[in-house]
Amino acid sequence: MEKFTTLHSTAIPLEIENIDTDQIIPARFLKATDKQGFGDNAFRDWRFDKQGNINEAFALNNPKYHGSILVAGDNFGCGSSREHAAWALAGYGFKVIVSSFFADIFKGNALNNGLLPLQVSEGFLKDLFEVIKTNPETVLTVNLEAQTLTVDGSNLQTDFDIDPYKKTCMINGYDDIDYLLSKKEQIEAFELSR
Amino acid sequence: MGKTLFDKVWDAHVVDSIENGPQILYIDKHLIHEVTSPQAFNELEERNIPIFRPNQIVATADHNTPTQNQHLPVRDELSRNQLKQLAENCDKNNITLYGLGHKYNGIVHVMAPELGITQPGMTMVCGDSHTSTHGAFGTIAFGIGTSQVAQVFASQCLLLTKPKSLRVSVNGTLKPGVLPKDVILYIISKIGTNAGTGYFCEYAGDVFENMSMEGRMTVCNMSIEMGARGGMIAPDETTFAYVKGKEFAPQGEAFEKAVAYWKTLPTDADATFDKEYTFDAEDIEPMVTYGTNPGMGIKINAKIPDLSDASFEKSLEYMDFKKGELMLNKPINYVFIGSCTNSRIEDFRVAANYIKGKQKAPNVTAWLVPGSKQVESQIEEEGLKTVFEAAGFELRQPGCSACLAMNDDKIPEGEYCVSTSNRNFEGRQGQGARTILASPLVAAATAVEGKIVDVTKALSLEEELI
Numbered sequence: 001m002e003k004f005t006t007l008h009s010t011a012i013p014l015e016i017e018n019i020d021t022d023q024i025i026p027a028r029f030l031k032a033t034d035k036q037g038f039g040d041n042a043f044r045d046w047r048f049d050k051q052g053n054i055n056e057a058f059a060l061n062n063p064k065y066h067g068s069i070l071v072a073g074d075n076f077g078c079g080s081s082r083e084h085a086a087w088a089l090a091g092y093g094f095k096v097i098v099s100s101f102f103a104d105i106f107k108g109n110a111l112n113n114g115l116l117p118l119q120v121s122e123g124f125l126k127d128l129f130e131v132i133k134t135n136p137e138t139v140l141t142v143n144l145e146a147q148t149l150t151v152d153g154s155n156l157q158t159d160f161d162i163d164p165y166k167k168t169c170m171i172n173g174y175d176d177i178d179y180l181l182s183k184k185e186q187i188e189a190f191e192l193s194r
Numbered sequence: 195m196g197k198t199l200f201d202k203v204w205d206a207h208v209v210d211s212i213e214n215g216p217q218i219l220y221i222d223k224h225l226i227h228e229v230t231s232p233q234a235f236n237e238l239e240e241r242n243i244p245i246f247r248p249n250q251i252v253a254t255a256d257h258n259t260p261t262q263n264q265h266l267p268v269r270d271e272l273s274r275n276q277l278k279q280l281a282e283n284c285d286k287n288n289i290t291l292y293g294l295g296h297k298y299n300g301i302v303h304v305m306a307p308e309l310g311i312t313q314p315g316m317t318m319v320c321g322d323s324h325t326s327t328h329g330a331f332g333t334i335a336f337g338i339g340t341s342q343v344a345q346v347f348a349s350q351c352l353l354l355t356k357p358k359s360l361r362v363s364v365n366g367t368l369k370p371g372v373l374p375k376d377v378i379l380y381i382i383s384k385i386g387t388n389a390g391t392g393y394f395c396e397y398a399g400d401v402f403e404n405m406s407m408e409g410r411m412t413v414c415n416m417s418i419e420m421g422a423r424g425g426m427i428a429p430d431e432t433t434f435a436y437v438k439g440k441e442f443a444p445q446g447e448a449f450e451k452a453v454a455y456w457k458t459l460p461t462d463a464d465a466t467f468d469k470e471y472t473f474d475a476e477d478i479e480p481m482v483t484y485g486t487n488p489g490m491g492i493k494i495n496a497k498i499p500d501l502s503d504a505s506f507e508k509s510l511e512y513m514d515f516k517k518g519e520l521m522l523n524k525p526i527n528y529v530f531i532g533s534c535t536n537s538r539i540e541d542f543r544v545a546a547n548y549i550k551g552k553q554k555a556p557n558v559t560a561w562l563v564p565g566s567k568q569v570e571s572q573i574e575e576e577g578l579k580t581v582f583e584a585a586g587f588e589l590r591q592p593g594c595s596a597c598l599a600m601n602d603d604k605i606p607e608g609e610y611c612v613s614t615s616n617r618n619f620e621g622r623q624g625q626g627a628r629t630i631l632a633s634p635l636v637a638a639a640t641a642v643e644g645k646i647v648d649v650t651k652a653l654s655l656e657e658e659l660i
């Protein structure tokens with residue numbers, strides 16, 4: 001897993017609530033047996049119509065917006081447990097997803113892939129959408145060590161929560177398998193004790 | 195202070211707790227399928243890590259399988275490749291696979307309970323969000339991502355933070371024509387699609403106590419649709435009777451010993467929950483959804499609400515419905531009875547009971563897809579197949595099918611499908627398809643009438659005729 005400490009980037013606003021993982025990566029693209037290429041099909045049916053024409057109205061296709069932060073509406077990542085959603089977003093180039101609420105499984109999947117799900121208050125999210133829409137070149141700074149999200153050149157700033165264990169993993173690029181393997185003896189002892 | 199059912203099962207599986215961090219939870223059973231496992235197998239292989247406990251893993255092929263001509267090679271190359279990889283991975287690692295055509299093959303959440311793989315008091319995981327289904331047995335069962343599939347492969351454990359506790363109680367007696375599916379659609383319509391996020395839910399009260407195991411599975415199945423990681427129902431005599439004698443259940447003395455332990459699991463009277471909801475069974479009617487998430491459900495004879503927020507409007511636009519409109523009498527061309535929510539024998543009995551002596555409406559394409567090979571045989575043995583065929587219905591072979599439309603079973607763009615599955619997301623049943631979630635009874639009635647009808651009225655009319 002790649003290490004994550006700080007990120008400065010512009011952001012893409014996706015002002016839609018309840019974005020489910022079927023939208024992030026439709027089921028018909030789940031036939032691959034590796035993790036490559038999902039980025040090409042991220043939000044496939046919102047980015048393109050059935051004939052494959054670009055949907056100009058969709059935020060990801062708007063040339064005004066770019067960057068590796070996605071700012072999305074409430075309850076992001078609900079629905080299917082498919083980790084392909086996290087691979088698709090990371091593959092598309094996102095490093096941070098900001099929302100006022102994340103579905104549980106998606107949150108875990110994102111963290112396991114070095115993609116930071118950053119939860120802010122509903123009020124802050126609203127302000128964030130406003131500043132990005134007013135000036136798409138606005139740069140945001142995410143500081144994982146300090147657990148802060150700052151809108152550069154303004155006094156907009158917020159703290160965010162992250163599980164301390166997960167934070168350490170992201171900063172150091174460790175994953176859970178490394179940790180669990182180091183506990184093998186204890187796991188075997190547990191099995192014997194039952 | 196007393197413990198909840200969830201606490202008891204969870205605490206019995208904690209290997210260790212990290213200070214200020216998650217706990218190491220031991221997993222008894224790991225179910226896998228073709229779509230979410232290949233990358234986990236690859237990861238272990240790349241890192242040269244062996245599978246820790248292959249005999250605690252059971253594999254099936256379900257998501258990506260055809261529901262016709264299963265004896266022939268799978269036509270779609272990518273699907274065929276995915277199935278082949280699963281078979282190779284299982285073979286290499288000594289994992290039991292019930293592949294396509296095997297007598298135990300089926301949707302993972304249908305085949306495991308019917309084989310007795312699912313047992314009370316266990317921890318179970320699968321790379322599929324509807325793993326919550328197994329909670330019907332008083333099991334902690336939940337969906338995981340592929341990284342976690344790899345973790346369980348490597349260590350038979352997961353790093354998890356204990357979720358908060360939620361209890362949903364429904365008391366009283368359900369009206370005729372109101373099925374377990376209606377109960378869960380009603381609950382989600384009341385509390386919303388993220389009321390359960392961060393929680394593990396216990397369903398309690400008369401309604402669940404009096405429900406069959408299959409009905410309990412339907413309810414627990416949809417726990418994830420209210421955001422909860424899983425749902426559970428306390429094991430009782432109904433549970434023990436269901437598990438008894440199943441292929442992989444403990445037998446004889448071992449079974450009696452297990453039952454003695456299972457009886458200690460129900461929530462203590464003085465235990466408390468972080469959040470509670472209580473509903474009256476009498477308030478529940480047959481339900482349908484009108485929008486693009488499972489929380490957008492109404493009583494079948496109610497009007498679509500008149501709300502004015504952007505998400506709501508986007509949803510209605512996708513469905514091509516209007517605020518204040520009735521769902522009754524909407525013409526419907528597709529009906530799907532299947533999925534891990536409603537593809538068990540009781541679901542097909544309910545449907546056959548309604549369909550018997552009637553004909554499918556000519557405008558309707560109806561797919562009846564059993565959840566497993568065993569359900570498929572039961573349908574035949576009980577004579578239901580004859581009923582369906584006489585009424586002009588097509589019975590297909592087991593699999594996830596039109597629930598997620600990964601195979602050829604797709605609903606065409608713009609068409610409505612009354613479906614017994616669990617998700618009405620945009621494009622879930624095919625690009626541009628419009629899904630209306632309902633019980634198998636409502637689905638059967640829709641197929642016969644070619645439109646949405648009030649099943650309670652239809653049922654009482656029939657009773658008068660008798």
Ligand code: SF4
Nearest residue numbers: 324533534594597598
């Ligand atoms: S039937 Fe549908 S919900 Fe159930 S496991 Fe298959 S795809 Fe998932």
